Amino acid sequence: MKLSPAELICRKRDGEALTDDEIEQVVRGIVDGSMSEGQIAAFAMAVFFRGMRRAECAALTGAMTRSGTVLDWSDAGLTGPILDKHSTGGVGDTVSLILAPTVAACGGFVPMISGRALGHTGGTLDKLASIPGYDTVPDLSRFREVVRSAGCAIVGQTSDLAPADRRLYAIRDVTATVESVPLITASILSKKLAAGLDALVMDVKIGSGGLAATPESAAALAESLLDVAARNGLRTVALLTDMTEPLASAVGNSLEVRETIDVLTGQRQGSRLDVVTRALTTELLVMGGLAQSAADATGMIERALASGAAAERFARMVAALGGPKDLLESADRYLARAPVELPVAPERAGVVTAVDARAIGLVVVQLGGGRERADDVIDPAVGLTEVRGVGERVGADRPIAIVHARSRANAETAATALRAAVTVDDDTTARVRAPVLRRMEPFGGRFW
Numbered sequence: 001m002k003l004s005p006a007e008l009i010c011r012k013r014d015g016e017a018l019t020d021d022e023i024e025q026v027v028r029g030i031v032d033g034s035m036s037e038g039q040i041a042a043f044a045m046a047v048f049f050r051g052m053r054r055a056e057c058a059a060l061t062g063a064m065t066r067s068g069t070v071l072d073w074s075d076a077g078l079t080g081p082i083l084d085k086h087s088t089g090g091v092g093d094t095v096s097l098i099l100a101p102t103v104a105a106c107g108g109f110v111p112m113i114s115g116r117a118l119g120h121t122g123g124t125l126d127k128l129a130s131i132p133g134y135d136t137v138p139d140l141s142r143f144r145e146v147v148r149s150a151g152c153a154i155v156g157q158t159s160d161l162a163p164a165d166r167r168l169y170a171i172r173d174v175t176a177t178v179e180s181v182p183l184i185t186a187s188i189l190s191k192k193l194a195a196g197l198d199a200l201v202m203d204v205k206i207g208s209g210g211l212a213a214t215p216e217s218a219a220a221l222a223e224s225l226l227d228v229a230a231r232n233g234l235r236t237v238a239l240l241t242d243m244t245e246p247l248a249s250a251v252g253n254s255l256e257v258r259e260t261i262d263v264l265t266g267q268r269q270g271s272r273l274d275v276v277t278r279a280l281t282t283e284l285l286v287m288g289g290l291a292q293s294a295a296d297a298t299g300m301i302e303r304a305l306a307s308g309a310a311a312e313r314f315a316r317m318v319a320a321l322g323g324p325k326d327l328l329e330s331a332d333r334y335l336a337r338a339p340v341e342l343p344v345a346p347e348r349a350g351v352v353t354a355v356d357a358r359a360i361g362l363v364v365v366q367l368g369g370g371r372e373r374a375d376d377v378i379d380p381a382v383g384l385t386e387v388r389g390v391g392e393r394v395g396a397d398r399p400i401a402i403v404h405a406r407s408r409a410n411a412e413t414a415a416t417a418l419r420a421a422v423t424v425d426d427d428t429t430a431r432v433r434a435p436v437l438r439r440m441e442p443f444g445g446r447f448w
Contacts, residue, residue: 005029005039012046020059027063030164037171044168044177052182057224058231060182064190065232067164069140071111071196076148080107081288082196085280086188087203088211088221089121091361092246092387095203095277096124096154097260101313102281104151105304106297107290111147111195112154113161120209120361122256122370125156130253130380132334133322142321150316162190173374184211185224189232199235199287201280202226206437207244209357215240219440226442237283240438241276245355245389247435248273252369252383252404254335259385261331264311272389272435279436336381338404342411346424349395352388353430359421360387363414367405382406384418391432394424 003011008022018026026043029035035043052060073082085099100110114124125136137156138146146153157166165187172178172187192200204222205211212218222238229236248271250259262268263277282297291297304310311328319325324334364370368379387401394400400422405411 005035009039009042009046012043012050015050017053017056018059023056023059024063027060027067027164030167031067040168040171041175041177044172044175044180044183047182048177048180051180054224054227054231057182057185058228061186061189061193061228062232064162064164064168064186065193067190068162068194069160070194071140071144071161073109073144073196076144078109078148080109080290081198083108083110083199083284083288084112084192084195084197085201085203085284086192088205090205090243090247091121091209091357092248092251092256092273093122093205093243094127094248094256094260094263094273095280097127097257097314098263098273098277098310099281099284100152100154101264101317102277102301102304102310103284104313105309106285106300108151108284108288109147110152110154111143111197112152113157113191113195114154115156116371119372120358120365120370122251122253122361122364124154126378126380127253127256127260128154129378130257130335131318131323131327133324134318135322138321146317146320150320151313152317153321154317155321157191161194165190170374179211181221181224184221185228188225189229189234192229193232193234197234199284200229201283201287202236202238203276203280204238204240205243206240207242207357208359209246209361210243215437219438222440226440230442235287236442237287238440239276239279239283239436240440241436242272242433243357244433245357246360246387247276249387249389250383250385251360251364251387252367252385253378253380254337255383255385255404257335258331260314261311261328264305264314265308265328266305275435338379338381338383338406340403340405340408340411342403342405342408342415343399344401344403344415344418345396346394346400346422347419348424350393350424350426351428351430352390352392352394352400352422353425353427354423355387355390356421359417360384363417363421366417367403367410367414379406388422389432391430400424
């Protein structure tokens with residue numbers, strides 16, 4: 001017997017497990033409007049407090065995936081596996097912009113559905129939107145063609161892909177139910193499954209700048225993602241990575257695109273960003289059968305970067321999605337730059353012993369480079385460069401960062417907040433955390 005939306009909400013409110021058919025009914029109601037916003041909010045709150053069994057979460061993920069178009073690449077003439085990566089969000093995280101063209105240069109195809117910034121974390125789409133002309137939400141036919149021709153396309157969620165997630169997430173965002181592990185899992189994986197992937201690597205961030213503040217909460221989220229992905233037939237591996245400090249030395253949209261270009265063209269190597277990107281790319285190449293081992297994948301990545309093949313794929317993607325054809329050669333011509341640049345000296349000389357990644361992200365938000373509300377307009381030019389990491393020496397001649405701002409007053413305010421976010425001491429043996437902390441596979445695979 002079909003239950004009313006109110007009865008389904010009551011059952012979940014009381015901690016009961018919903019059947020696959022009942023979950024399908026909820027998702028159908030979200031999409032066709034037969035569940036009101038109030039009822040969807042009540043359902044989300046019930047899940048937030050009562051949770052979901054893994055089978056329920058898997059059913060919710062599958063139903064949300066099928067709520068719209070599920071891409072089928074079998075008729076696209078692609079000659080390699082369909083691969084993707086997802087990050088739970090961080091500060092100074094431009095991994096996607098480097099990983100996608102690198103995988104493409106190694107023979108994979110990457111149809112990456114990404115999101116926008118909200119709160120202290122940066123959004124991949126906002127970074128790409130800082131490139132003049134770049135179409136962040138193309139129609140599906142253009143999306144498919146760019147994946148075919150460039151090997152990768154990084155775009156936003158269209159109305160065709162997982163529309164149930166689109167409406168549910170918008171309501172979760174304003175009802176304080178974003179942090180529910182089952183709802184996070186279904187939201188992430190429904191979009192990835194709708195993209196028609198062969199394999200997915202998850203980057204689960206740990207620390208003040210990430211979604212999970214502790215190793216325990218990160219592992220719980222990773223286990224949920226791995227299990228539910230496997231139940232829906234998607235091969236997935238998760239890496240738990242450090243987000244106690246920004247991943248890159250640039251934080252801010254145009255500034256992060258500039259750093260991406262530097263990495264792709266070989267002008268910046270060996271950073272924490274480089275380490276995490278290579279680790280995630282290695283997983284995809286092995287899962288996709290493009291590399292026989294991690295060592296084999298390492299060699300492929302090195303060749304793709306050193307030869308310029310990865311940079312060429314990035315340039316091809318940008319141009320195919322409406323951006324300038326000569327972005328790599330003429331980045332300064334296209335990427336916005338703020339009028340004020342202020343080097344921020346520390347209050348004392350010494351060694352950086354701690355960085356509050358969340359606070360760094362909020363500095364950029366306050367400059368106008370992020371969102372506190374979903375409808376906020378982002379300034380692509382503002383942010384920080386040369387952000388020093390743990391273990392680096394700073395002083396009067398070596399600032400903790402350079403602020404890029406619209407006004408001197410804004411720069412000074414940001415400088416004060418920046419000094420509070422960075423701890424400097426005499427200790428020259430500051431503990432530097434490894435960028436990659438743990439690897440996890442589903443169903444009792446290898447853990448380290």
